Each structure stands twice: as C-alpha cells, then as structure tokens.
Amino acid sequence: MLAVRPFAIADTQAVIALWEECGLTRPWNSPQRDILRKLTTQADLFLVGEWDGELVAASMASYDGHRGWIYYFAVALRLQRQGVGREFYQHIEDRLLALGCPKINLQVRSDNHAVQAFYRSLGFGVDAALSMGKRLIADD
Ligand SMILES: CC(C)(COP(=O)(O)OP(=O)(O)OC[C@H]1O[C@@H](n2cnc3c(N)ncnc32)[C@H](O)[C@@H]1OP(=O)(O)O)[C@@H](O)C(=O)NCCC(=O)NCCS
Known part of the structure; x- marks a missing residue:
C-alpha cells in the first residue's frame, strides 16, 4: 500500500538519494536548492510516497493556471515495474x-525510451513542440 503525503523537510536526504539512485540529478541542478525553491511555491504539490514506512517515490508538481507540470518523478529501483509509479502518478x-x-506537461529526455513508455501507458502523447529553456540562476 503506497502512502502519499506532501514532502517534509526531514525527507530531504531520502528524496535526494532516491533521485540519485534513479539518475535524475544533474551537475547544473542542485537538488538541495531545487527543494528549497519548491518549498516557497505550491509546496503541497511536492509529494512523496512511502511503502512500509520507507520513502520510495517522489515528485514535484505545479499548476501555473494554464498547465500542470511534473518534475523529478521517481520510484525506487527495487519497486519499479510493480505499479507504484502508476499509483503515485494518479x-x-x-x-x-x-x-x-x-x-x-512534462519533459522526458528523447533517449529515455523506458520513461516514454511509462508516460504513454498513462495516456500521455508527444506534443509537436520544442522544449526551450533559459537559465536565470546558476546553481554551481
Ligand atoms: C519511470 C518510473 C517512475 C516508472 O515507475 P514504475 O513504478 O516502474 O512504473 P509502473 O510499474 O507503474 O509502470 C506502469 C506502466 O508503465 C510502463 N513502463 C514502466 N516502466 C517501463 C519500462 N522500463 N519499459 C517499458 N515500459 C515501462 C509499462 O506499461 C507499465 O505497465 P506494466 O508493468 O503493467 O507493463 C521509474 O521507472 C523511474 O523512477 N525511472 C527513473 C526516473 C525517471 O527517469 N523518471 C522520469 C523523469 S521524466
């Protein structure tokens, strides 16, 4: 049974460890800073999932009044392909x-075929859009 609740500051190390285990961290994005920023806006949409009291899923979501966004969506390796991601996503x-x-909306690396299959199974399709970005604050 997956217990889903908002992130609490005491979850910080477990969430970062989960993102690292799942290969979601990047040198140019500080997960600590990303977490602190998220806690300033729609913190209730930063969710974690626990299985037997252990943190096994996490994701940051938001709604900007036009689109919802999902970032940093991860399920612990040992529980993948068991329906946890689908339940957490719901x-x-x-x-x-x-x-x-x-x-x-969400962004998936174009070479990450497994994750594309996951989102397709949830009803997502590929938009005819190019994802563009401009960095305003460097984390390093
Ligand atoms: C993507 C991720 C969250 C999926 O979580 P999960 O708990 O394994 O997903 P589920 O078991 O709920 O899978 C639901 C369906 O998605 C599809 N799917 C999931 N993983 C898949 C894979 N590796 N290859 C093909 N299809 C996959 C399947 O259709 C699956 O249903 P099935 O197992 O009955 O065939 C997980 O693999 C993960 O954390 N990956 C690393 C982090 C990451 O890249 N996140 C995305 C950032 S954009």
Missing part, C-alpha cells in the same frame, strides 16, 4: 485536476 493527477488543471 495521486498527482487527481490533485492537479482538483485545481482545475486542464493539461499536464
């Missing part, structure tokens, strides 16, 4: 829908 979708969010 909690996020339910919360975004309750806010009136009409569409969820």
Whole structure:
C-alpha cells in the first residue's frame, strides 16, 4: 500500500538519494536548492510516497493556471515495474485536476525510451513542440 503525503523537510536526504539512485540529478541542478525553491511555491504539490514506512517515490508538481507540470518523478529501483509509479502518478493527477488543471506537461529526455513508455501507458502523447529553456540562476 503506497502512502502519499506532501514532502517534509526531514525527507530531504531520502528524496535526494532516491533521485540519485534513479539518475535524475544533474551537475547544473542542485537538488538541495531545487527543494528549497519548491518549498516557497505550491509546496503541497511536492509529494512523496512511502511503502512500509520507507520513502520510495517522489515528485514535484505545479499548476501555473494554464498547465500542470511534473518534475523529478521517481520510484525506487527495487519497486519499479510493480505499479507504484502508476499509483503515485494518479495521486498527482487527481490533485492537479482538483485545481482545475486542464493539461499536464512534462519533459522526458528523447533517449529515455523506458520513461516514454511509462508516460504513454498513462495516456500521455508527444506534443509537436520544442522544449526551450533559459537559465536565470546558476546553481554551481
Ligand atoms: C519511470 C518510473 C517512475 C516508472 O515507475 P514504475 O513504478 O516502474 O512504473 P509502473 O510499474 O507503474 O509502470 C506502469 C506502466 O508503465 C510502463 N513502463 C514502466 N516502466 C517501463 C519500462 N522500463 N519499459 C517499458 N515500459 C515501462 C509499462 O506499461 C507499465 O505497465 P506494466 O508493468 O503493467 O507493463 C521509474 O521507472 C523511474 O523512477 N525511472 C527513473 C526516473 C525517471 O527517469 N523518471 C522520469 C523523469 S521524466
């Protein structure tokens, strides 16, 4: 049984360890800073999932009044392919829908075929859009 709740500051190390285990951290993104920033805006959409009291899933979500966004979505390696990701995702979708969010966007690396298969299984399709970004604050 997956217990889903908002992130608490005491989860910080466990969440970062999970993201590292799942290969989601990047040298140019400080996960500590990303967590502190997220706690300043829609912190209730930063969710974690516990299995037998152990933190096994995490993701940051948001709704900007037009689109919902999902970042840093991860499930512990030992529990992958057992339906945990699907269950955890549904909690996020339910919360975004309750806010009136009409569409969820997310970014997946183009060579990450396994994750694309995961999101396709949840009903996501590929948008005809190029993802662009501009860094405003360097983390290093
Ligand atoms: C993506 C991720 C969250 C999926 O979590 P999960 O708990 O393994 O997913 P589920 O077991 O709920 O899978 C649901 C469905 O997604 C699809 N799927 C999931 N992982 C897949 C894979 N590696 N290859 C192909 N299809 C996959 C399947 O259709 C699966 O259903 P099935 O097992 O009945 O065939 C997990 O693999 C993960 O944490 N990956 C590393 C982190 C990452 O890259 N996150 C995405 C950032 S954008």
